[in-house]
Amino acid sequence: MFQKNISLKPYNTFGIEVKADRFISISSLAQLMDIISQEKDIFLLSGGSNILLTKNITKPVIHINLKGIEIIEDPKEKNSVFIKVQSGENWHEFVLWCIANDFGGIENLSLIPGNVGTSPMQNIGAYGVEIKDVFHELEAIEIATNQIKKFNKNSCNFGYRESIFKNSEKNKYIIITVTFKLTKNTHKLNTSYGAIQNELHAKNVKNPTINDVSNAVIAIRNSKLPDPKKIGNCGSFFKNPILSSKQYAILKQEYPEIPSYYISDELIKVPAGWLVEQCGFKGKRFGDAGVHKNQALVLVNYNNATGMEIFELAQKILKSVRQKFNIDLEIEVNIF
């Protein structure tokens, strides 16, 4: 049933070479239930685009490959449609499927790597939209009991790159389906980001469709982010820190050019990439581990870096940012 001694290099976008003692790719719920009735201490793997592997994995690696997209509710008189998606579906392919069917709401999340089932884990977000904006519910197997449970938006407790599945319920559930509530016919576009506006303007698009917004996001992402197929990475390695307005005011005095995003009168978000850049790491390379030349938030594997080398570079950056700005950055990627 399990394959033995399998390289996980093709299964993580950092392209880190580690071995799994035992590995299985699961494509049916019955098969998953069967495994879970025997194995409780498992390592879950989906698209591998938000993990840094620092050692061989001795737990059984369960690769989630459940497929299927189903429209479960499409009320004629309403502008909403409910779509239930199996967790192993590729996220971007699902976005494209929605656009082809004229279902709106996730076009700003185009080209985010990974699978649908993992999208709620850290409430994926980009260009002003987060999964929580279109999330209806998910189903997950509770590993301890083999029971399938449902979680609605409230019970997931979504935050900025957060949900209960990264916190109190970490390692307790396997997400098997996610149901989204999307719009049909009349869409509420979010083009508030300057980069999207610029892209639409450059293409002379006056009345954008969801397809136009998706294409704009794809163009922006392709120009800014390294393609993991060419250079190993996991996207943003650190979260953007949220500071109190008092802490921000002190920093602003010393660094008047510090960029910021207003959250509330009390809270200000600062781009972690800017902080990392100010510490001199942008484009720096330490052996095969490095910081991307265009985007200081992205750590990269130039070829044969080990997970430990990437992790040690992250520690260096954390220390440097703490010393210079008195800010403790938080790592977004899941480290194993």
Ligand SMILES: Cc1cc2nc3c(=O)[nH]c(=O)nc-3n(C[C@H](O)[C@H](O)[C@H](O)COP(=O)(O)OP(=O)(O)OC[C@H]3O[C@@H](n4cnc5c(N)ncnc54)[C@H](O)[C@@H]3O)c2cc1C
């Ligand atoms: C180039 C690039 C750009 C990115 N841009 C963005 C972005 O704009 N916004 C954003 O939010 N993220 C971004 N990411 C991060 C990443 O794409 C997302 O976090 C994605 O949702 C991870 O999905 P995955 O399937 O690859 O998860 P994996 O990396 O396989 O797993 C992530 C975590 O979930 C656990 N897990 C896996 N499957 C399941 C399951 N079925 N049930 C429960 N737990 C499970 C794993 O053990 C691990 O802890 C980017 C990554 C890359 C490489």
